[in-house]
Amino acid sequence: MSVSADDFRNALSRFPSGVNVVTTKDADGRPHGITVSAFCSVSLAPPLVLICIEKSTVSHDAFADSEVFVVNMLRKSQQHLSEQFAAPAVDKFEDVDFRSGIDGVPVLKQALASIECRLRNAFDGGDHTIYVGEVETISVGEGEPLVYHQGDYRKLES
Numbered sequence: 001m002s003v004s005a006d007d008f009r010n011a012l013s014r015f016p017s018g019v020n021v022v023t024t025k026d027a028d029g030r031p032h033g034i035t036v037s038a039f040c041s042v043s044l045a046p047p048l049v050l051i052c053i054e055k056s057t058v059s060h061d062a063f064a065d066s067e068v069f070v071v072n073m074l075r076k077s078q079q080h081l082s083e084q085f086a087a088p089a090v091d092k093f094e095d096v097d098f099r100s101g102i103d104g105v106p107v108l109k110q111a112l113a114s115i116e117c118r119l120r121n122a123f124d125g126g127d128h129t130i131y132v133g134e135v136e137t138i139s140v141g142e143g144e145p146l147v148y149h150q151g152d153y154r155k156l157e158s
């Protein structure tokens with residue numbers, strides 16, 4: 001039985017996720033950043049995480065080329081960063097406070113947590129590539145995450 005794209009999106013949108021800005025740099029050293037909800041932990045020993053990046057994005061090849069990436073988890077107050085990094089722009093990092101992390105990849109200073117990774121595997125995932133990274137450095141802050149659910153931004157209720 002085949003599944004329509006609408007049915008697929010409709011079902012998957014019911015799954016709530018956090019929102020991240022995943023950063024890397026290209027072969028010329030230019031920074032890239034992309035809003036990503038397709039992120040999860042994979043393994044504790046060794047510490048592995050995965051992200052899924054659509055093949056048609058401008059940033060896609062930079063992840064394979066640089067062999068490093070940083071997952072910056074967004075806070076509930078950072079919806080503007082999710083929107084900024086999900087839209088095409090000449091300089092997505094304009095007005096963004098960041099420092100230099102693993103191999104010079106930008107780490108967003110106000111992120112809820114930042115996970116700096118070295119690329120370990122890249123797997124074909126249909127119209128996406130699944131990038132698996134080994135975690136080298138972690139920075140953690142306090143606060144509430146930004147959540148995405150059914151096509152909209154949410155905040156956790158306690």
Ligand SMILES: Cc1cc2nc3c(=O)[nH]c(=O)nc-3n(C[C@H](O)[C@H](O)[C@H](O)COP(=O)(O)O)c2cc1C
Nearest residue numbers: 034035036037038052053054057058059086087148
């Ligand atoms: C909430 C949200 C979650 C997203 N999750 C992903 C994702 O997991 N993987 C992906 O490739 N694109 C995802 N996108 C879309 C990209 O952020 C968007 O296509 C981006 O503009 C690509 O940037 P680039 O083409 O400049 O590299 C998401 C967008 C939003 C708003």
